[in-house]
Amino acid sequence: MxxxxxxxxxxxxxxxxxxxxxxxxxxxxxxxxxxxxxxxxxxxxxxxxxxxxxxxxxxxxxxxxxxxxxxxxxxxxxxxxxxxxxxxxxxxxxxxxxxxxxxxxxxxxxxxxxxxxxxxxxxxxxxxxxxxxxxxxxxxxxxxxxxxxxxxxxxxxxxxxxxxxxxxxxxxxxxxxxxxxxxxxxxxxxxxxxxxGGDEQKLGMVARCERCGAQRVQPLLKLSGWPVCDCADGQGRWSISGPLWIGPLQETHLLQQLIFDAQELGCQQISPATLRMMHRLQADSGDGPTVWPTDELARRLGIGGPPALGPLVEALQAAGYRASASGIMPGQVRTDAELKQLLQICTSLRGEGI
Ligand SMILES: C[S@@+](CC[C@H](N)C(=O)[O-])C[C@H]1O[C@@H](n2cnc3c(N)ncnc32)[C@H](O)[C@@H]1O
Ligand SMILES: [Zn+2]
Structure with missing residues (x-):
């Protein structure tokens, strides 16, 4: 509407x-x-x-x-x-x-x-x-x-x-x-x-190692072999999905305008739950398909609770990576950091008691 x-x-x-x-x-x-x-x-x-x-x-x-x-x-x-x-x-x-x-x-x-x-x-x-x-x-x-x-x-x-x-x-x-x-x-x-121009690059394949959870992305246009995953003496196996869209999922500028319109209309017409969802989508353009649940990160590190999403996103950004809380599924982090770096950052956050 x-x-x-x-x-x-x-x-x-x-x-x-x-x-x-x-x-x-x-x-x-x-x-x-x-x-x-x-x-x-x-x-x-x-x-x-x-x-x-x-x-x-x-x-x-x-x-x-x-x-x-x-x-x-x-x-x-x-x-x-x-x-x-x-x-x-x-x-x-x-x-x-x-x-x-x-x-x-x-x-x-x-x-x-x-x-x-x-x-x-x-x-x-x-x-x-x-x-x-x-x-x-x-x-x-x-x-x-x-x-x-x-x-x-x-x-x-x-x-x-x-x-x-x-x-x-x-x-x-x-x-x-x-x-x-x-x-x-x-x-x-x-x-x-x-x-x-170049939109054909937005169709690609996503690979996920069944063993260690590492992820790789390749556009179809430049599809070549998958490198051996370096976990467990090269015993990891990629499970590969695609072709799928690897470009952005959200037009954040438009969503910002729709949020403004929704606020203007008020909660009689747009429910608070819809507005909250629009804010989540707006904050995560979905540019880049590599996303990890924080639960999975905790499991792989053998720690009790998952790392807090907000500080994790900030720490990734401070380390020079692109990062956002996924707007699509709760409790997931989107980043272009590789899993190894992502786990290291989770560990250092834990060291800081976060
Ligand atoms: C998911 S419902 C639509 C619900 C509606 N948009 C709403 O928000 O309440 C799908 C509708 O498609 C109709 N439908 C199913 N196959 C159809 C077809 N081949 N052509 C036209 N209408 C069809 C059904 O009668 C049904 O009412
Ligand atoms: Zn692996």
């Missing part, structure tokens, strides 16, 4: 928004009631759900909206393909499917206007988290291995899939924000007219 409102506030041309799998229509209703931030811009709401039994309730709900609405009970792919043929481009598509959205991604991208926004959900957690490896190959085209930052790996595989679909169309893709609570994986993405 905040993202749609942001688009409305900055729009100069009429807007067309599509709630493609609307369910009871709550999102489109909120768009109509709360997101039409610019009265000078005409906005058309298309509201669709494949189940025709939903229509009477949606119809009753949207009657009082002060914008034009178009209600349908079409199969999502039919609606998108018809819109493409009839050149009805959308400025915003909300694609809230059950399961994996794979087959609808390409038509949704094709039905978006340049710079249009796609809000995408997937409830398929098993494939990208390594619990259904054959399923990940089928639905995402990835090798998915168990990883302690499983929600993040799932989001990165999903962004990688959408990016490849956009690139096939000769378009670029910019992740705006990405989050999950472990069951549903949600992405806000912007379709770019052109592929920004």
């Amino acid at each position: 905040l993202l749609a409102r942001h688009q409305s506030l900055h729009a100069k041309e009429p807007l067309r928004w599509l709630d493609l799998m609307a369910g009871c229509g709550i999102r489109a209703l909120r768009w109509g009631l709360e997101a039409l931030g610019n009265p000078a811009v005409e906005t058309e709401l298309w509201i669709n759900d494949g189940d025709p039994d939903r229509l009477p309730l949606i119809q009753a709900n949207v009657q009082a909206l002060g914008c034009s609405t178009r209600l349908t009970a079409d199969a999502a792919d039919m609606l998108l393909h018809r819109a493409i043929v009839q050149r009805h481009w959308f400025d915003f598509i909300d694609l809230d499917a059950f399961g994996a959205p794979g087959p609808l991604i390409q038509p949704a991208l094709r039905a978006l206007r340049f710079d249009g926004l796609l809000f995408l959900a997937s409830t398929d957690g098993r494939s990208p988290t390594g619990h259904d490896r054959a399923g990940a190959i089928r639905s995402l085209g990835t090798a998915a291995r168990a990883h302690p930052s499983s929600w993040e790996m799932a989001l990165r595989q999903l962004i990688g899939l959408v990016a490849r679909q956009a690139w096939m169309l000769g378009r670029g893709l910019q992740p705006l924000f990405s989050f999950s609570e472990g069951r549903t994986f949600r992405l806000a993405l912007r379709l770019r007219h052109q592929i920004p």
